[in-house]
Amino acid sequence: MKVAVMGAGAVGCFYGGMLARAGHEVTLIGRQSHVSAIVRTGLRLESRAFDEFIDVRACTDASGVAGADTILLCVKSPDTQAAVEAMKPYLSASAVIVTLQNGVDNAERVRALVECEVLAAVVYVGSEMGGPGHVRHHGRGELIIEPGSSGERLARALNDAEISTSVSANVRGALWEKLVLNCAYNAISALVQLPFGELCQRGGIAVNQAMRDIVAECLAVAGADGVNISRDVDATVARIMATIPAGQYSSTAHDVATHRPSEIDHLNGHIVGRGAALGIATPVNHLLMMMVRVLDKQRADQHSLKAALADGLLI
Structure with missing residues (x-):
């Protein structure tokens, strides 16, 4: 090829x-x-x-x-x-x-x-x-x-x-399963800047419960949207915990760490948008989306400030 x-x-x-x-x-x-x-x-x-x-x-x-x-x-x-x-x-x-x-x-x-x-x-x-x-x-x-x-x-x-x-x-279902995985892990990893294993070790049962809440919202939206994926929250969370390598940072964590725009609007933000369109409440995903967006905006503002200082536009 x-x-x-x-x-x-x-x-x-x-x-x-x-x-x-x-x-x-x-x-x-x-x-x-x-x-x-x-x-x-x-x-x-x-x-x-x-x-x-x-x-x-x-x-x-x-x-x-x-x-x-x-x-x-x-x-x-x-x-x-x-x-x-x-x-x-x-x-x-x-x-x-x-x-x-x-x-x-x-x-x-x-x-x-x-x-x-x-x-x-x-x-x-x-x-x-x-x-x-x-x-x-x-x-x-x-x-x-x-x-x-x-x-x-x-x-x-x-x-x-x-x-x-x-x-x-059923690629649509498989894409949504990957989306659920990303929603459950990426934003949290980005916010605390920890790899998966350390995140679970430090957060303990609270991390597991947070993932359950995120996944439950995702599956509710998927079901309302006619997506064919598992409806078992516990099984989905267990699969996520077993799938992500312990030392791996999420792509969103890497974006935040390197001051690059994240994909949050296409991850948790997609759940929020589809949930609003379908009448499904998604408060946990909404909170994560908002917090990562704030980080994105903060990084963009810092970049603009550094550029302005370099160009002598600020005194």
Whole structure:
């Protein structure tokens, strides 16, 4: 396959690196610092099984998708529309876009903008950027993709590249299950800046109860929205506790720590929005959304203040 990864951060670099390692032609589209490092030495993909430099193409411009038959869309959910608009002039009519993103509605948003095939995917992977051009894989890596004219072909290629991939007719349910996991953990982790194991150790039973409250609201909204997922709160919380690696920080925690805009509006914020539309109260998710939004705004204000001081605009 000829693959382009739009948004080559920790997720995009892992999947792009694995595909390139399996012999596919891959172009990573990302930040200048990562691109410069990859152009110099290749992508460093570090995992428990190997630590290798992989030969891939890299660029900072959306024109890198030109000629690709498969595009992995890995940008943050708030950046989806801008990324797709940037890619549109270079998209092949026969290309397939696979959305490897948090949130549950990105594929629908992309379909409204392009005519080529779009497949939603659910991503379960623990990875982080260890530095420019260096991705660390901590565990997992499974993908669930929805059926389509390209679904089975893509699943075969991904499995051949040692990326465990299945095709499911209930991707919407799987996306919501991942959303519930993210809602239960991401905002709390971001607010206290602790990895999962330490969060549970310090918070004890209070963390477990908070997750129950968050999950109960999520499942109530999902049920009212006709989503086919488990209605067992205890089982869902137990699955979350067993799924998240003890030392892992959430992506929202990383965004807050690095002063980047978070995806909170597409996580707990999505529950709040759908709950309001469906007449379901979501006070716990609303509180978490509000608190992370305050942090986002605080970071943005601090960035603006530093810029103003640097430019001599304040005295």
